[in-house]
Amino acid sequence: MSHSSALNVLQTVYGYDSFRSQQQEIIEDLISGQDCFVLMPTGGGKSLCYQIPALLRQGTAIVVSPLIALMQDQVSALQANGVSAAYYNSSLDAQSAEAVLAQLHSGQLDLLYVSPERLLNQSFIQRLQSLPIALFAIDEAHCISQWGHDFRPEYRQMGALREWFSAVPFIALTATADRATRQDIIDKLQFHQPKVHISSFDRPNIRYRVLEKSNPMKQLLAFLETQPNVSGIIYALSRKRVEEVAEKLKEEGFNAKAYHAGLPSEIRQKVHQQFIRDEVDIVVATVAFGMGIDKPNVRFVVHYDLPKNIEGYYQETGRAGRDGLPSEALLLFGMQDVATAKHFVENVSDEEQRRLENFKLSSMVDFAEAQTCRRNVLLNYFAEPSHKACGNCDICLDPPTLFDGKEAAQKALSCIYRMQQGFGAKQVIDVLRGMDNERIRNLNHHQLSTYGIGKEYSAQEWSSILRQLIHLGYIYQDIQNYSVLKLTELSGDVLKGKTEIQLAFPKKTLNKVTRPGKRSSSKETLLDKDRACFEELRVLRKEIAESEDKPAYQIFGDATLVEMAQKRPKTDAELLAISGVGEKKLENYGFEFLAALRAM
Structure with a gap:
């Protein structure tokens, strides 16, 4: 398959004019049958790296994903673009599961998302062996490695697939992996001379800020005043803290909900759905929340407590600004957080794991105490040294001596x-x-x-x-x-x-108050004359999303609406030229959006 075929799929199915950094090379490697290891930040476009080859190679692509919510979201988004996709996991009843398997056997599916447990079931493997498989994509591949921050034993057995599918190309994708984790993933998956693609970890649209804790609730409320009516996530370490913060925010008039593993699954599912459908603005959560969030318009992520490692922090902050629009990451940091985290680490019984977690915690503390550009600290941790000040973190905005x-x-x-x-x-x-x-x-x-x-x-x-x-x-x-x-x-x-x-020179204390950056909303990129148009398009999008019972961003993302408000397309061809408008979405929504734009 040629580059023009891949580019044609990108334009007609997904509505994007050109590939982002490294996507084209990864897609071409995979189409040609090459194993690939892909390290690309959240929001960098990892999914397209296997979805486009899945549409261009013969057979069905099998995508391994660790969370049911993430599978459902990805499949729903693919179907909205006219792609034949399904998921096969424990959320399906027997009849639905049979229907998915029937689609798989009749060759109707371009992509099938499965959980690692389902995939490694012996009868399912035998079933796949009788079918043409386009590729295997292992998402969230850091779960494979003991060096990673989210190790899952069931992921560890993925390498066994090599014995049964030696001719099928594999691609492993993750947003966070240090040197040790990368090599461990490649070894455990038994890759054949893989092409290694490492994208920049830089997310220039995210502003990183750290405040020393001093009445953290008051600091949080002051920050939230700069973020009215936008989506955000607040992470806290304990369930009790999550409940307390969520309750206080509700008292203060914020549209906020709590989420943690101690809540009944139906409540967790409801909060998840309300958040992705913009019915709840703020979710206060433990780290149990987020990996399944494919929501592009999260405008801020706050860590109310110090995370245990940089990988987790980077992945969690990366849930803000996936659409490329300006976003904020605020960390509230106190020495008590370090003492608490060290207490948990010291209780880890395995000596090597304890040593590893101590190192990762120390690196996280180094980030919080950094006297140099915070973005550079993050980039260097992931072996991407940068010496140029970013101009978009608290150290750059309020420099030390x-x-x-x-x-x-x-x-x-x-x-x-x-x-x-x-x-x-x-x-x-x-x-x-x-x-x-x-x-x-x-x-x-x-x-x-x-x-x-x-x-x-x-x-x-x-x-x-x-x-x-x-x-x-x-x-x-x-x-x-x-x-x-x-x-x-x-x-x-x-x-x-x-x-x-x-x-x-090391500061004895971090500034208690860092002057807040200007409000980071999508409207920041709009001129005054275009803001009213953007708001009208958002209202229209919400009406359509509610009528179709799906998240608003699966109709069009904020970045697409911003471009519509700026360019005011009047014809099908002009609307199709807007980034994020593919042929299926033009067919489904073009009439309503063009009618609204012509009336403005």
């Missing part, structure tokens, strides 16, 4: 090198500061040339300096080897004095 850090960096890197890149931050700091203790003497570290060369800084200051050098990509912590500090390929130029480095 900087100093020339070249000499401090050289001392630190030189010390790590002299210690043969075999020790963690505490020992490196003790050597730099010339500490006299038993461990230093036993290891003969007092005889190193770097012993005591950093006495001008306190332990806290050196800790901050090392964290900043990690964030900047000059050092990395080896997660699989007791978090020892190692030099990166960028370190050489620093040691030779070829790199200028600006570091920040």
Whole structure:
């Protein structure tokens, strides 16, 4: 199949003019039968990477997904675009399940979404072996890895599929995976010389902000005043906290609901449906909520408590602004959060898992305490070093005091090198500061040339300096080897004095109040003359969505309505040229939207 075939499907089925970064290469690799590993941020367009090959390769594509809600949402969205898709999971009654299997056997399905438990059932595997299979797509692939933040044992057995379907291409997709997790996924799935596609983790439309906790409810309410009448998610660590926050927001007049695993499943389902259909503005939830949310118009995500790891934080904040419009991510951070999280980690019985979770928690604390651009801290964690300030985080908007850090960096890197890149931050700091203790003497570290060369800084200051050098990509912590500090390929130029480095003096406290950014709503991108048009289109969309009993964004997303309000299409051809309007949606909704636009 040619690129033009894939582009034709993109334009006619999905209504997009051109591919986003790396989509075209991934699609072509998969169409040609190549195994692929895809790391792409939430909202980056992962689904199209296997959905388009599914339409162009012979047979049915089998998509493995961990959540029923996510399957239902994806299938509903595909059907809205005229694609033949179904799901097969425990939510179906016997009659519905038989109907789906009949469609599968008669070759009517382009895509079938299944849970890992259903897929690995021996009779289902035998059933698939008698059918033409276009490809296997394993979504949320980080669930496979013990190094990942959401390990699920049933995912671990996916590699066994290779024995039965050796000629079928596999694609594994995830939005969050560090170095160790990536390799583990590829190994466990027994990939054949896979093409590895790693997209940028940058989500420039999301503004990252951190506030030190000081009356967190008051801080939350002040933030919510800047976000009226938009969709948002507030994450809290405990069910009790979720209930308390949701109750307080309702008292304050917000359209908010609680969601956690302790609630009956019918209540959870109802809250989920109300949120995706814009009947509830704010969901206050534990991390049990969100993986199944394919809702593009979430405008903010707040973490009321410190998340346990950066992968989870990144994935959860990535639920904001999937449509590319400006969005906010606010983290409320207190040292008590760290103590609570450490208590949970210390109760993990498996020593290696405990060490891993401690490392991930420390990285999360580093992010919260960062003195450098927060986006750079995130990008570097995912091995995408960036040294350019983003201009869209609280550090960039309210910068700390900087100093020339070249000499401090050289001392630190030189010390790590002299210690043969075999020790963690505490020992490196003790050597730099010339500490006299038993461990230093036993290891003969007092005889190193770097012993005591950093006495001008306190332990806290050196800790901050090392964290900043990690964030900047000059050092990395080896997660699989007791978090020892190692030099990166960028370190050489620093040691030779070829790199200028600006570091920040650690703030004793984070600002209690960061000046809020301008309101991040979709209307921010509209001129005054187009706002009324946008609002009328939203009303029309809501009426149609309610009549069809589906989420409004499955009619058209906010970004599509913004473009309609700006360009005011008057003909079928002009409407088809709007991003997000494919032929099926033109056929279904074109008449109403064009009539409304012509009347404005």
